Amino acid sequence: MPKSPATLASTAAPATRVRMPRAQREEQILRIAEEVFAERGFQATTMEDIAERVGVTKPLIYEYFGSKEGLLSACITSARSQLRVATEAAWQEVGADAPLEVIFRAGVGAFFTFIDEHATAFVLIQQEGAVASQASPLIESIREQQSSATMATFRKAPALAAVPDQLLEGYVEVIIGACERVAVWRTRRPDVTAEDATEIVVSSVWGGLSALVPQT
């Protein structure tokens, strides 16, 4: 005889065990894993914590994601992809032929707004180091994707056409590093709004960036 789901009249939540198509279950697991990892940290989270909260047992998660690291990687990939979508949307909104400073500000602003709306995803990204056993190529490739998106946008600006690749790449790294760090700082300074943060990053880096432009 099976475990008789909902034997006694409606004992609420864990009642009827639901079956789900794989894709849907994967998404649910991802959502909950992101939550739990962000709450408790990667190390402190056990696979059973997640399994329990999903209403499923461990081996299923292992079948879908391979390992604990695999699950975290999937979470990070998802979060990064969301961030990229948000950033690209912001760029598209201002239009590709807007002045460079406007494009720049839009991207940075999108970042901080995203953090405000997806706090858990951000905590996740911070924990990236936890999994990186010897610079995991997966995570490295995600990073590259992020900077290259920014690179591509800058490269589209005619004003920067003459700037050598390596220098521009370095600048992009500066921007990304500045954004991440200010975002972390902001968690300690709740009175700093997303707009304030954007202003800080843009005003500090814009001087150097605009110097690359021939003559505005």
Added chain:
Amino acid sequence: MPKSPATLASTAAPATRVRMPRAQREEQILRIAEEVFAERGFQATTMEDIAERVGVTKPLIYEYFGSKEGLLSACITSARSQLRVATEAAWQEVGADAPLEVIFRAGVGAFFTFIDEHATAFVLIQQEGAVASQASPLIESIREQQSSATMATFRKAPALAAVPDQLLEGYVEVIIGACERVAVWRTRRPDVTAEDATEIVVSSVWGGLSALVPQT
């Protein structure tokens, strides 16, 4: 009968078991732990890996450092402290009343030089996230120490006296983030020298910083 150290004629390394005063042993453990953590990553390293390499058993390490996290924390603290010493030495060398840009450049340059000379320490710092179960106060305090050192130096510059604290703090975070990120990027770009990296950071951020100075 004890394990008879060096029974057969000089079987090299693990021969005579050496006793050591606590302070010295702690230092040795720290040095080796830093190495192993950097090599294999925090997660993949077991306490026995370290114990074995030191030539000691686990419980001793636990007595001295409390836990695996404790050991990593100690490594990070040590690495950060070394970095701080290097930075402060560089500042002292140029003198407190040098032009702000010179002081700034000296600090950034010291950072990249330090990374070149202490690669393992840097990998360690990157792994900080691994241990941060819910923003460990210890690590948070180390961070604060770092930025406040930079803050103090900037505050000493008369030119920046009028800048509000919060804005200056934000700028400091931008600088730290930029340095860290460029350092990571540099591991993928061996042709970028420490001087190149310094130039990139200084030139990108200096524009914004100098705008804070009334009229130079």
Added chain:
DNA sequence: CGACAAACTTACTGCTGGTAAGTTGGCGAC
């Protein structure tokens, strides 16, 4: 209605972080 596959579970293993309870040996007091 039967059978097949996808969704899911039970019941384990081995490794590793952590600990309790000893053992060893250097060193100062006499």
Added chain:
DNA sequence: GTCGCCAACTTACCAGCAGTAAGTTTGTCG
């Protein structure tokens, strides 16, 4: 010298968690 004491160190263990092998259930298609 030798005795005793404490710091340095070990052996032998436990608990908990990542990961797995081998089933069992259930929707669905012929």
